[in-house]
Amino acid sequence: MADRINITIDGEKVNVDGGLTVLQAARRSGFHIPTLCDDDRLKPYGGCRLCLVSIEGIPRPVTACTTPVTDGMVVETSNDHIERLRRTIVELLLSDHPNDCMTCDRAGDCTLQELAYFYGLRDNRFWGERRRYEDDDLNPFIKRDMEKCVLCGKCVRVCREVQGVGAIEISYRGFGAKVCPPYERDLNCEFCGQCVSLCPTGALSGKQWSGKGREKDVKKIKTVCPYCGCGCNLTLHVSRNEVIRVSSEPDTINEGWLCPKGRFGYEFIKSPDLLKSPLIRKNGKLEEVTWDEALKFVSEKLGSIKEKYGPDAIGGLSSARCTNEENYLFQKFIRAGIGTNNVDHCARL
Amino acid sequence: MPKAVDIRICMGTGGIAAGASAVLERFEEELSSTGVGASVRENCSRHNVGCRGFCARDVLVDVILDGERTTYQYIKPDMVQRIVEEHIVSGNPVEDWVVTDDYHNFHEKQVKVVLSDCGEVDPEDINSYKSRGGYKAVESVIGSKTPEDVIEMIKSSGLRGRGGAGFPTGLKWEFARKPESDQKYIICNADEGDPGAFMDRSIIEGNPHSVIEGMTIGAYCIGADKGYVYIRAEYPLAVKRLRIALEQAKEAGYLGENILGSGFSFNIKVKLGAGAFVCGEETALIASIEGQRGMPRAKPPFPAQQGLWGKPTVINNVETFSNVPYIVTKGPDWFSSFGTEKSKGTKVFALTGKIRNTGLIEVPMGMSLKEIIYDIGGGMERGEFKAVQTGGPSGGCIPKDMIDINVDFESLAKVGSIVGSGGMVVLDDTDCMVNIAKFFLEFTQRESCGKCTPCRVGTKRLLEILDRVTEGKGKSGDIELLLTLGQDIKDSSLCGLGQTAPNPILSTIKYFRDEYEAHINEKRCPAAVCKAMLTYTILEDACKGCTLCAKACPSDAISGEKKKPHVIDQGLCVKCGACFDTCKFKAVHKE
Numbered sequence: 001m002a003d004r005i006n007i008t009i010d011g012e013k014v015n016v017d018g019g020l021t022v023l024q025a026a027r028r029s030g031f032h033i034p035t036l037c038d039d040d041r042l043k044p045y046g047g048c049r050l051c052l053v054s055i056e057g058i059p060r061p062v063t064a065c066t067t068p069v070t071d072g073m074v075v076e077t078s079n080d081h082i083e084r085l086r087r088t089i090v091e092l093l094l095s096d097h098p099n100d101c102m103t104c105d106r107a108g109d110c111t112l113q114e115l116a117y118f119y120g121l122r123d124n125r126f127w128g129e130r131r132r133y134e135d136d137d138l139n140p141f142i143k144r145d146m147e148k149c150v151l152c153g154k155c156v157r158v159c160r161e162v163q164g165v166g167a168i169e170i171s172y173r174g175f176g177a178k179v180c181p182p183y184e185r186d187l188n189c190e191f192c193g194q195c196v197s198l199c200p201t202g203a204l205s206g207k208q209w210s211g212k213g214r215e216k217d218v219k220k221i222k223t224v225c226p227y228c229g230c231g232c233n234l235t236l237h238v239s240r241n242e243v244i245r246v247s248s249e250p251d252t253i254n255e256g257w258l259c260p261k262g263r264f265g266y267e268f269i270k271s272p273d274l275l276k277s278p279l280i281r282k283n284g285k286l287e288e289v290t291w292d293e294a295l296k297f298v299s300e301k302l303g304s305i306k307e308k309y310g311p312d313a314i315g316g317l318s319s320a321r322c323t324n325e326e327n328y329l330f331q332k333f334i335r336a337g338i339g340t341n342n343v344d345h346c347a348r349l
Numbered sequence: 350m351p352k353a354v355d356i357r358i359c360m361g362t363g364g365i366a367a368g369a370s371a372v373l374e375r376f377e378e379e380l381s382s383t384g385v386g387a388s389v390r391e392n393c394s395r396h397n398v399g400c401r402g403f404c405a406r407d408v409l410v411d412v413i414l415d416g417e418r419t420t421y422q423y424i425k426p427d428m429v430q431r432i433v434e435e436h437i438v439s440g441n442p443v444e445d446w447v448v449t450d451d452y453h454n455f456h457e458k459q460v461k462v463v464l465s466d467c468g469e470v471d472p473e474d475i476n477s478y479k480s481r482g483g484y485k486a487v488e489s490v491i492g493s494k495t496p497e498d499v500i501e502m503i504k505s506s507g508l509r510g511r512g513g514a515g516f517p518t519g520l521k522w523e524f525a526r527k528p529e530s531d532q533k534y535i536i537c538n539a540d541e542g543d544p545g546a547f548m549d550r551s552i553i554e555g556n557p558h559s560v561i562e563g564m565t566i567g568a569y570c571i572g573a574d575k576g577y578v579y580i581r582a583e584y585p586l587a588v589k590r591l592r593i594a595l596e597q598a599k600e601a602g603y604l605g606e607n608i609l610g611s612g613f614s615f616n617i618k619v620k621l622g623a624g625a626f627v628c629g630e631e632t633a634l635i636a637s638i639e640g641q642r643g644m645p646r647a648k649p650p651f652p653a654q655q656g657l658w659g660k661p662t663v664i665n666n667v668e669t670f671s672n673v674p675y676i677v678t679k680g681p682d683w684f685s686s687f688g689t690e691k692s693k694g695t696k697v698f699a700l701t702g703k704i705r706n707t708g709l710i711e712v713p714m715g716m717s718l719k720e721i722i723y724d725i726g727g728g729m730e731r732g733e734f735k736a737v738q739t740g741g742p743s744g745g746c747i748p749k750d751m752i753d754i755n756v757d758f759e760s761l762a763k764v765g766s767i768v769g770s771g772g773m774v775v776l777d778d779t780d781c782m783v784n785i786a787k788f789f790l791e792f793t794q795r796e797s798c799g800k801c802t803p804c805r806v807g808t809k810r811l812l813e814i815l816d817r818v819t820e821g822k823g824k825s826g827d828i829e830l831l832l833t834l835g836q837d838i839k840d841s842s843l844c845g846l847g848q849t850a851p852n853p854i855l856s857t858i859k860y861f862r863d864e865y866e867a868h869i870n871e872k873r874c875p876a877a878v879c880k881a882m883l884t885y886t887i888l889e890d891a892c893k894g895c896t897l898c899a900k901a902c903p904s905d906a907i908s909g910e911k912k913k914p915h916v917i918d919q920g921l922c923v924k925c926g927a928c929f930d931t932c933k934f935k936a937v938h939k940e
């Protein structure tokens with residue numbers, strides 16, 4: 001970690017970590033600078049140009065997201081010139097946007113909409129041609145509405161920098177620039193949905209939750225992913241007592257990243273086959289029993305087998321879905337409780 | 350019969366396009382059939398040489414007999430026989446085809462440094478370059494002078510980058526020398542994407558070794574052992590000659606391992622660009638070499654700190670590198686004796702437009718625009734001088750009343766234009782300034798990489814406004830909108846492309862606002878260029894009823910009886926101008 005340094009932001013002296021960018025330093029000190037293309041977990045990009053700030057001694061505005069702090073730096077996060085530029089940028093983006101917030105899933109949870117609201121942009125000086133793209137609906141998970149894309153490049157970068165896949169890139173030039181797989185075919189995607197989680201507008205969303213309810217209608221419930229021992233933190237979006245979407249917050253042990261199962265594989269919750277209590281086979285038929293009865297049954301059986309055939313007649317196989325702690329306890333139980341080394345784990349196979 | 354015959358044929362891309370290969374072939378045939386080749390033997394040489402700048406006169410042929418040079422212009426293969434018979438065999442130059450005074454005027458005021466050997470040396474023969482002092486600079490530097498001394502020399506020469514920004518070259522090298530690093534790189538920027546620019550192509554086609562020599566000296570100065578030439582694939586001849594030159598330099602020991610026994614090693618790779626203007630921007634160029642999409646990134650860090658693969662990298666323009674060997678051999682004082690206080694040396698320009706002599710020129714920095722246009726360029730071709738566009742799509746226009754301006758970095762910047770990489774388009778009264786601005790905007794908009802919002806969307810909106818203005822649909826307030834949006838794009842774009850893209854608009858509004866106003870308020874194009882606002886009419890008094898216009902009209906809009914005045918049906922007219930061009934009596938009027 002770099003040394004701490006002193007800088008001035010909007011007239012206020014703050015002490016910050018010297019390895020930060022101006023944007024990070026401002027955020028951590030409680031100053032708000034708008035941005036569409038920045039994410040703390042990705043490399044600085046400098047594409048949307050909304051985070052332009054004035055820095056004493058530098059003649060032109062610079063992007064806070066790409067500028068490292070230096071000792072004694074004097075930063076202004078807002079002034080007439082900067083606000084004029086930001087406003088123009090938002091207006092330009094809106095001039096090439098469907099502006100159909102009424103029917104957009106992301107209404108209420110959209111950075112572009114927030115910016116339009118902040119700058120009060122109802123009319124637009126720059127109305128003109130808009131990009132038009134055919135809907136193509138070829139994958140089961142990710143819904144794309146490329147007309148809403150602001151080319152912030154987060155999807156491209158997360159795919160390359162975090163997921164290490166590089167399935168998509170910006171293609172074409174000028175106004176026709178577009179995020180797509182190479183040659184607009186051969187999508188080499190793992191459907192982790194990291195891109196969906198970062199998209200600041202309605203350009204990328206999940207097919208499963210599209211049309212099921214907006215941000216304001218959901219209750220968010222934090223839980224841990226049941227799929228594997230990683231224990232990723234999940235946020236369940238619940239509407240009318242139904243989980244309509246799964247997301248994850250950046251400030252979690254998994255930094256907000258999920259795998260396809262964690263992000264999209266929650267439909268089983270609604271399955272009628274879902275086990276809700278233990279079952280014991282009685283007279284050839286599985287019957288629901290209480291936990292007490294089930295545990296008693298298992299312990300009696302294990303006890304009698306051990307007595308009759310010795311502990312090595314018993315073996316334990318545990319699941320990768322269990323946490324480390326659960327697996328530890330399980331082997332302890334088999335080794336110390338039962339008294340055998342016959343214990344293994346499915347992830348070893 | 351002369352004792353020595355040397356024939357030099359201009360075989361740059363321009364020369365070849367004009368038929369130089371066939372001319373060379375005919376010389377081979379004629380020299381052997383007339384027995385000249387046999388009689389003078391090894392003293393008979395036929396060279397292809399690079400561009401001498403005056404491509405409009407191609408094919409240019411020098412016939413040098415016993416040291417005496419005669420230059421012919423507009424030579425076609427079937428003219429060769431007469432030259433060989435009358436001139437080479439009998440000693441009487443074919444006066445009709447010898448270059449005229451304007452050829453000499455074109456060259457007289459030029460000062461050639463980087464072009465001094467272009468058109469003289471055979472670009473595919475290292476010995477030809479060496480015979481004119483080539484590689485003396487590398488020999489005098491490597492192993493004999495310290496890198497610091499050489500950097501000092503470049504600094505004191507005052508050389509500034511010729512790629513557009515004019516950054517002091519010695520200083521750039523010093524920045525890259527300083528950091529400790531296991532690896533450094535040197536890159537030659539030969540992307541040359543400005544429309545109409547061909548300075549760098551001509552240098553590489555005409556004298557590739559000077560660029561290689563400059564790069565090697567640069568590499569020695571900063572401590573790089575690897576170099577790249579990033580050159581656009583649309584320059585096949587330049588690429589070919591560069592590759593030949595690299596092979597030859599390596600064979601001769603000026604490149605490769607342990608150069609001249611000094612322990613210093615340096616290798617150069619050629620990297621082909623796919624023809625994106627933005628890839629000329631240094632950080633985009635670096636991304637492109639790294640195999641990524643050519644998109645610029647924010648600076649700092651500058652390439653000299655973190656460039657190719659994150660290592661300290663010097664990136665210079667072709668012309669910049671090409672200056673270096675001449676500075677080293679002739680001395681920094683000699684170099685800085687040309688130019689102005691802050692802009693030293695010479696600059697190569699591609700002089701084009703409505704001017705008599707078009708071509709590639711090299712002039713001392715600070716020469717007045719007037720001298721360039723009237724003395725070198727020979728004045729206007731037909732119309733009346735109106736403005737000069739310099740610096741290509743990043744540049745601006747300089748109007749008539751500023752014709753005395755000195756052409757150097759500072760003076761042009763002061764009036765809202767730039768030297769840029771050296772485009773110079775002369776405009777006359779038949780050029781519409783709104784249309785000129787639109788031409789450049791179309792280019793920059795198409796070539797924007799799309800990374801940053803103001804450039805991607807903003808230039809599109811600027812172009813849409815210009816479109817409607819030139820279509821006669823301009824609205825009041827459009828000029829102000831162009832000005833504010835243009836300024837905002839300049840202030841907020843990521844790289845030089847967006848930061849300069851509005852310049853052609855801003856500078857034409859500054860000096861030719863009345864033309865914009867005429868388009869918007871009166872729906873009139875003063876230069877009679879913008880089709881939508883043109884009306885073609887036939888002047889009754891002047892029309893002889895010859896019917897030529899009616900025959901030429903593609904939409905049958907012209908009617909009339911023979912020998913009686915014709916009329917144009919405005920509803921059918923598609924404004925193609927065919928009638929205007931065919932009328933022999935100036936009876937078609939356009940407005």
Ligand SMILES: Cc1cc2nc3c(=O)[nH]c(=O)nc-3n(C[C@H](O)[C@H](O)[C@H](O)COP(=O)(O)O)c2cc1C
Nearest residue numbers: 510511512538541542629630631665666669845846
């Ligand atoms: C859009 C854009 C295009 C450019 N194209 C070129 C080019 O074709 N050739 C070039 O030498 N420099 C070009 N440059 C300038 C380079 O970024 C860089 O400044 C230059 O190569 C440095 O070399 P110099 O110091 O020798 O001039 C371009 C810059 C921009 C912003």
